[in-house]
Amino acid sequence: MVWTVNNDPDQIVLFAGGQPSLSRYVTDLKVAGGMYYTIPSITLTSGEYVEIEAFAGDTAWHTVISDESRNGEIRKNGDGTVELVGTASAFSVTLDGTPVVSLVTLYPNDGKIHTWRITTITTLTYSTIGVRGNLSGTMSGGFFGCKFFSSSGEVLRDYRFDDNDGVLVDYIKPIGSEIYDFTKFAKAHVNSTLVELPNNGFAFDGTLAPDGESAERCFINITTQAGVQYLLKYNQLSNTTGTIFPRDGLNGSGTVLVSAPFNSKYLLFTATSSTTTILFDGNTAQEVYSFDGISIKQADGYGQSVNVTAADRELMTFDVSRDAWLGQELVTQQVWENPASVGSVWSFANNEWTMTGDGSFSSLTLLPSSSTPSTGIIQGEVLAMDGSNNLVATQDNGIPITNVGAYERDFNIATHIQYQYKRGSGVLNVTISKPSFKKIIEVAQ
DSSP: OEEEETTEEEEEEETTTOOSSEEEEEEOBOGGGTOEEEEEEEEEOTTOEEEEEEEEOSSOOEEEEEOTTSSEEEEEOTTSBEEEEEOGGGEEEEETTEEOOTTTSBOOOSSOBEEEEEEESSOEEEEEESSOTTSOSOOSEEEEEEEEEOTTSOEEEEEOOOOSSSEEOBTTSOOOOBOOOOOOOEESSTTOEEEEETTTEEEEEOOOOTTOOOSOEEEEEEEOOTTOEEEEEEEEOSOOOEEEEEEESSTTOSOBOOOEEGGGOEEEEEOOSSEEEEEEEESSSSOEEEEEEEEEEEOTTOEEEESOOGGGEEEEEEETTTTEEEOOOSSOHHHHHSOSEEOTTEEEETTEEEEEOOSSOOOEEOSOGGGOOSEEEEEEEEEEEOSSOEEEEESSSOOOBOSSEEEEEEEEHHHHOSEEEEEEESOOEEEEOOOEEEEEEEBOO
8 A cells, every 4th residue: 555645745655664754634534524525527337446445433334435326335334234235236345355245244343444445347437435326324434545446457546535625636637737827806896895915815895885785705717628627725814704616707707616615715616618707705794805825726636525624634643663543642731631520539739640549430531532532542651559459541341550650552432432540440549640642543454
C-alpha cells in the first residue's frame, strides 16, 4: 500500500519499509451524521475493479460502497456479517485477498484498516463512497484509500481521503492551472457597496437599500468549458452567513448549477457552457461579507465530503514500529484537571489523581463517551500503590495494572466500553500521573 501525506504526493508512506513521523488527516464518519463522499460518475465494465482501504468505527450497520443502481453493494449487517446486495452475477468481492461469502463472512469490526476489492462482471457505475446508491445507510468508520482500476491494472481514479477541507483529490488527475485572472468583482445591485480589499479580496455591504433590496451580492464572469468540472476556493474573512453559487452564462442570468454555504470555503461545479458567473450572495440585510484568496481551477475527477465538519477530521501520525496511525493527545491538561466524572474516592493535588479506596468501584472517567475513540492506546505511570490489589483503566474487561511504574494498554470500545480508572479487586489506594490516550488505527496484516 502507498498513501500520501497531507495531499502532498512527494510525501508518502510505504508499508514495505515505511517512513517514520509522517502525518495525514483522517476523517471519522458517523452514521448519525449522515456522512459520505460524492465523486464524478465512473463506469466500470467487465474485469475492471475498485479497491478500498477502510476501517470500521463501531458496531453500527453501515455501507462501505455501492454503485448507483445498487447492483453491487457491500454493507455490514447488524449481526456482524457482510452482505452483498444486488445481482450476484454483476460483481465479486475479496476482503484482504480472501473471497467474501455473503451473510457468512464476518465483517472486520476491529478498527483496523482492511482492503476490499470489488471486481465488475457486467457494468457498474459509481458516484458515491460510504453510502448506498439511494443515499441511505452511511458509513461508520472511515477510508484511507479508494482506487478504480482498468482490467489491465491501470489506475483510473486515486482517492486518499487525506483532506482537511472537504475536497477529495483525485491524484491521477493533476489540478488545472489558475483561471481566475484577478478581475474585480462587480456589484449585482445598484445600491450595494462593494469594496476591493488588498491581496485579491473583496467585501460587500448587505445593508438594506432604499430600493427594497434585502440582501446584496457581487459576481464575476469566467470562461469555462461545458462538461468540465472546476474547483472554486476562497478564504472567508467575515463570520456572516451567505451563499456561494455559479450560474450558467453571463452576469448571473442563467441556471444555478450548484450552491454552498459561504463558510464552506470551496465549491465544485460542472460548467454547462462557455461562460459561467460566480456569485457571492448575502442572505440577510445589514451585514458585511468579505473574502479573499480566490482560486478557480479545472479539477477533473475531484470529489467532496457530505455533512463532514472540521471536528470530524484528525491529524494522525504514522508509527512505523506499531504499523499504525496515532491520533492527537486526548488527555490534555484541561481534561486532566477537569475530568468527565470523578468518583467520591478520588482527589486531585500536585497534578496527580489519588484514589483512597473504600472497596467501592468508584471511577475516574477522563473523557465523555462522545470523545472516546473506537480504538486507542493508553500509556501512563502509577506513582504509588499499596496492597496486593490492582488498578484497571477501562470500564469492562480491563487488563489489571499490578505494579508501580509505567503501563500501556490497548483500548477497544466494543470490549472495554469506556476509558476510566478504578480498582480491579479489593480495597486499593493508588496515585497516578497524567496519562496519554490516543486514537490508534492499525493496518491489518
